[in-house]
Amino acid sequence: MPAAALRVRMVRAQCGRLAKLVSHTRAVADEAESFPYDPVAAAAEPSPNGYVHLAGSPRERGQTHGAALKQQVHAIFEAWRLRMYVIFGNGSDAGDPMLAGVWCRGWCDDFISATDFEGDIEMWAPGMLEEVRGMADAASISYNEMLVFQCMDEYWYHGKDLAEPWQDDSLRPEHCTAFALPSHALSGAPAVVAQTMDLESFRDGYQTVLRVNAENSSLPEQLIFSHAGMVGLCGLNAAGVAISCNNLSQLNHATGGVPVAFVVRAILQRVVFDSRNPLDTVLMCVCVWWWWWCVCVCVCVGG
Numbered sequence: 001m002p003a004a005a006l007r008v009r010m011v012r013a014q015c016g017r018l019a020k021l022v023s024h025t026r027a028v029a030d031e032a033e034s035f036p037y038d039p040v041a042a043a044a045e046p047s048p049n050g051y052v053h054l055a056g057s058p059r060e061r062g063q064t065h066g067a068a069l070k071q072q073v074h075a076i077f078e079a080w081r082l083r084m085y086v087i088f089g090n091g092s093d094a095g096d097p098m099l100a101g102v103w104c105r106g107w108c109d110d111f112i113s114a115t116d117f118e119g120d121i122e123m124w125a126p127g128m129l130e131e132v133r134g135m136a137d138a139a140s141i142s143y144n145e146m147l148v149f150q151c152m153d154e155y156w157y158h159g160k161d162l163a164e165p166w167q168d169d170s171l172r173p174e175h176c177t178a179f180a181l182p183s184h185a186l187s188g189a190p191a192v193v194a195q196t197m198d199l200e201s202f203r204d205g206y207q208t209v210l211r212v213n214a215e216n217s218s219l220p221e222q223l224i225f226s227h228a229g230m231v232g233l234c235g236l237n238a239a240g241v242a243i244s245c246n247n248l249s250q251l252n253h254a255t256g257g258v259p260v261a262f263v264v265r266a267i268l269q270r271v272v273f274d275s276r277n278p279l280d281t282v283l284m285c286v287c288v289w290w291w292w293w294c295v296c297v298c299v300c301v302g303g
Contacts, residue, residue, distance in 0.1 A: 055213040058127035062134025065210070065229075066141075072206050072228035073139040079202035080104075080149065108148040111155060116256035118147070125262040131231060139229065150231055151259045152199070153247055178244040195234060195244035203227050210235075212268075222268045231261050237268045 052068050054061035066073060078097050085100035088107060112118070121129055129147075136146035148155060178195035186192065210232065212222040224235035236242035243264055258266070 051209050051211065053211045053213070058130035059134040061212065062131035062136070063138040064134075065131075066135040066138025069208065069228040070139045072208075073135075073141065076203065076206045076228050077141060077145070077149070083200065083202060084155075105142055105145055108142070108144045111148050111151075112144050114255065115154070117151065117154065117259055120256055120258050121262050124258045125266040128231065128262050128265055135229065135231075141229075146229070149229055150261045153260045176246050178246045180242075180244070191242075193236070193242040193244050195246070197225070197233055219269050222265075224265070224268065232264045232268075233261070234264060235268055237270075239270070241268060241270060243267050 052065055054064050056064070078101075081100040081104040082095055082097060084104050084107065085095050089100075089103050118129065132146050132150060133143055135141075136143045139146075141149075176196055176198045178193075180194075181192045183189065183191045206227040206229075208226055208228060210222075210224040210226050212224060220237040220239040220241075222235055222237045224232040226232050226235075234244045245260060245264065247260075
């Protein structure tokens with residue numbers, strides 16, 4: 001079959017699957033209208049690792065997270081260190097956890113030294129580094145390790161610059177899918193923002209929901225899907241802003257800017273978007289960030 005004809009066939013198949021998805025979503029929305037639903041109560045249902053309520057100052061929020069999930073944080077960090085050692089350190093799958101831990105702490109120090117993320121996080125997501133410090137302190141994890149742990153998209157790309165050889169590109173997960181449907185596409189039912197969070201399998205089993213009440217009462221309450229030790233993956237806030245994320249790996253990558261997890265949290269702290277603010281202008285344009293990463297289907301306001 002000619003290449004052009006094959007592409008047309010593939011596009012038609014994709015459109016057909018999308019149409020079925022929209023139809024199914026409408027049916028689910030229609031059915032849901034007949035049931036009382038409290039999203040806060042639903043989110044409060046216990047996850048395998050708890051529903052963690054974070055309040056107070058950024059440092060206090062981090063301390064609460066680190067203390068509440070300390071056992072889970074240590075378990076996921078042990079698996080993460082082994083994986084990092086295998087990918088970037090030429091380690092063995094059956095590597096010694098202690099050796100992997102020593103290697104990983106040194107590698108994280110090198111990563112922080114070789115990148116410029118901290119300054120941009122402080123500028124565009126104020127308070128988030130303090131939350132990371134609080135989480136690291138309470139969980140008894142080094143700050144640099146905890147910060148690099150938040151930067152999963154960033155070390156997938158920049159990690160290979162710190163270790164040779166890059167073992168296997170197939171180890172880098174790039175399979176997330178996100179979509180959004182506005183209210184008018186669902187016959188007036190609430191808008192839908194959803195995604196598959198296709199990450200490494202060692203993270204499975206450590207999922208949690210973070211309910212964030214900011215110290216500044218003018219900021220909206222947030223419900224954030226995450227896992228132990230992570231500041232956030234995707235979520236929504238009480239102002240009707242929701243975010244889901246997709247990696248656009250075709251773009252060039254920079255060693256500065258705001259890492260993905262902190263972009264998510266910065267967006268969810270907003271109630272309104274001001275076109276006079278450069279960051280908000282970017283957000284309203286579906287967030288083609290000027291550093292290296294794009295957020296797709298990222299903001300759904302209201303509805």
